[in-house]
Amino acid sequence: MTGQWLEWLQPDPSRPAEPVLSPAELAAARTELGPDAVEWALQSADAIAEEVLRKVPEHGGGPAAVTTLRRVTQSAVLTGLYLMRSDFNAPVPPLAEEALEGCREFARRGIPLELVLRGVRLGHAQVTRGLAAGVEEHVPADQRLGELRRIEDLMFSYVDAHSSVMAEEYIAERDRWRGSDEAARRAVIDELLAGRPVDQEAAAGSLRYDLSRTHVAAVLWDDTAGSGPAAERLHHAAASMARALEAAKALMIPAHGNTVWAWFAVTGELAEDRIERLQISLPDPAGVRAALGPPATGPHGMRRSHRGALQAQRMASHGTRSWLCEYRDVRLAALVTADSEHARWFVQEVLGPLASEGARLRELRETLRVYLAEERSLRTASDRLHIARNTVTYRVKRAEELLPATTTAGSSLELRVALEIAAASEHGTSASG
Template sequence: MTHQWLRQLRPDPDLPSQDPAIPPAVVSAAAEVLGPEPVRWALQTADAMAAEVLEQVPEHGGGPAPLATLRRSTESTVLAALRLLLTESSGDGDHLPGEALESCREFARRGIRLDRVLRGVRLGHARLTQELASAVEQYVPAGERVTELRGITEELFTHADAHAGLIAESYIAERDRWRGSDEAARRATVDDLLAARPVDPEAANRRLRYDVTRTHLAAVLWCDRTEDPVPAAERLQHTATALARTLGTGHPLTIPATTDTAWLWLHAPDNLTGLTDRLRTGTDRAPGVRLALGPPAHGTAGMRRSHHGAREAERIARLAPGDWLTDYREVRLAALATADPEHARWFVHDLLGPLASDGARVCELRETLRVYLAEEHSLRAAASALHVARNTVTYRVKRAEELLPPSTAAGSTLELRLALEIARAVLGLKHTGLAEQRLAPG
């Protein structure tokens, strides 16, 4: 039985959406078979699945990169299930989608227990069955619903059972390979350092082939969604090597974190003046690679401190994409103030009122007021920083102040400045409940 009504699936317009985690080519290929609207429904459903799995199995979380891995797995799995239901192609059910397979391997490398991985599979299957049952009520004539629902349920159960078996096989194979690898030993040492567990510095130096007793600059590197044919791992390694070359401080320590993310430590140069500008202008980065830089810090404790700063900078950079390099020292206020994203959003809307609205014009007014206050109410300095005329700054500041709630206009300048800094980092993004997860320890 094929279920042609699946072509009528439409996403819920009242629910937030976000860019797919799977590659654009995979989305396009699925749209050719299913149609663009069913694909959008599938992606929306898959991201709801990921949110539920993350809530029930928090081991899958720990920051933006692990979340992206989970989303790639759920998105590719839902698309494969829809194709199977629509086309009755047995070939779609006897193997894992490439993105789900790589995610499974990553779960093994991260040490997520197999029973927790399979718990996520079961939760996802239950959510997909529930969503399709609701769709049957909406798109299938009343007299056919019982038969259609029975068929959907049976086929999904068979698919999920085979899927779980393939997941288990792939997980065990990767776990066994990983346990005996040098890469696993290096990752275990890094995990000990990041968890602040006692580590013998000399042993760590030998295993990591990196001096942990010096002053460090940590970074997180990741690849944006791009059609570049060069694998993400190669582009990340190229950029890591280029960073070390720019600093001239020797070979970096690079630890793969996910398929398209790497953790990096470099020895900080003696002269830190203008460091960020030197890296921005002098680094031969690979296409699509972005970087979050932590603060310089010394010794084994400094490796942990700088790494956590880099991951906070990564979180801010993923919330508000901009420059390819984000320095923690430039965004630490926003990082601190958005540690609780929902509370931060309430604070911004309470303080800014209509000035917190979406739109390029309001954003321009908001940024002008932010720079004007940061420049101690100097029209000349603000105009210079914004590259506009003083009269333009005067007009924009006046218009921005008119949009502020009366309580804010008469209130604390410190609170207003903080709200504007937070808004610069996070406003304009669609709240998904997924994109702003706190970082887990380590």
């Protein structure tokens, strides 16, 4: 029954995976391996990515970097399952392009090769344990030892062959990258973002950008699942943002795969008005999302605004908000969800039954949130929510009835913060990080 038991692998229904591979690749895998095996593979891959980020944090660096790592692990685990379905003498399948591009990106980001290969070893160990557990559960006792040996041999061959390919790809990309002008510009940016002092004149010459100005930073990323890098689309969107902000100069730096970092040099006293106009006037650039940091001045301002943009990206990455997320709109939620687990506990403790799932309860929470944000003005809240004042009154009363006694008697600030966290989570902007 070589490999047949793979179809019986059972994913965990409580933690559905979020694929980052192309729909075509996933459809082919489900046809070949079965839907349960593919879901098991995606969940296993995401567990590997979590372990790698925990033990080798250099693989992190923001949502785009994590997506790259997840794309590599999902592709690699599916390739491993294809190998398990084959005969013993079948050749090891080639490394998927998603894994190769991820390896090139690791090289461009300067992650040491030994840490890249350590991630491979961590993944190998975790997949082997998972497959061994599947054998124990689904393979008859008299066949288990032979199947376990087959898995061990195939996985060793798979990891050995692919580690060599990844090392070669990494070294080739690293050597190409080190000699490029792009690498020199990225090195200056890395120094600035790390908060280290730089020679401003030399840095400005390398970047061709004036560090002394007031800066508005942006993070732009391709929101088209599975389509790969979209540099032209991202740069076009960044250029449109620069024009809308009336920026004297724009700096664009490729970041991670499908992400671009940008800084716009603006007139300080006009920055806030131009950001507001940008949100209203710029049409949705199809396939692109963007996060905007707060205006800040000088070299340290570049870092400050960029960190704000990264926080806005974190809040917007999986959400249903508009294409543009501005830091000012989410800074409270970003601050209080930095520790995601603590944030979830806080919401549950402060809101009690009002924190439960369901469309009706979400409606009550949102009405109470807006009502409190508008200083308990029924008129203003009803205008913002586009509902009658009596409806606001009823929903607020019902929401307050669901709050724990400790909250109704306690701080209104805690209640407002808990409601903001819940609202961010409901937009997919996640108290789960």
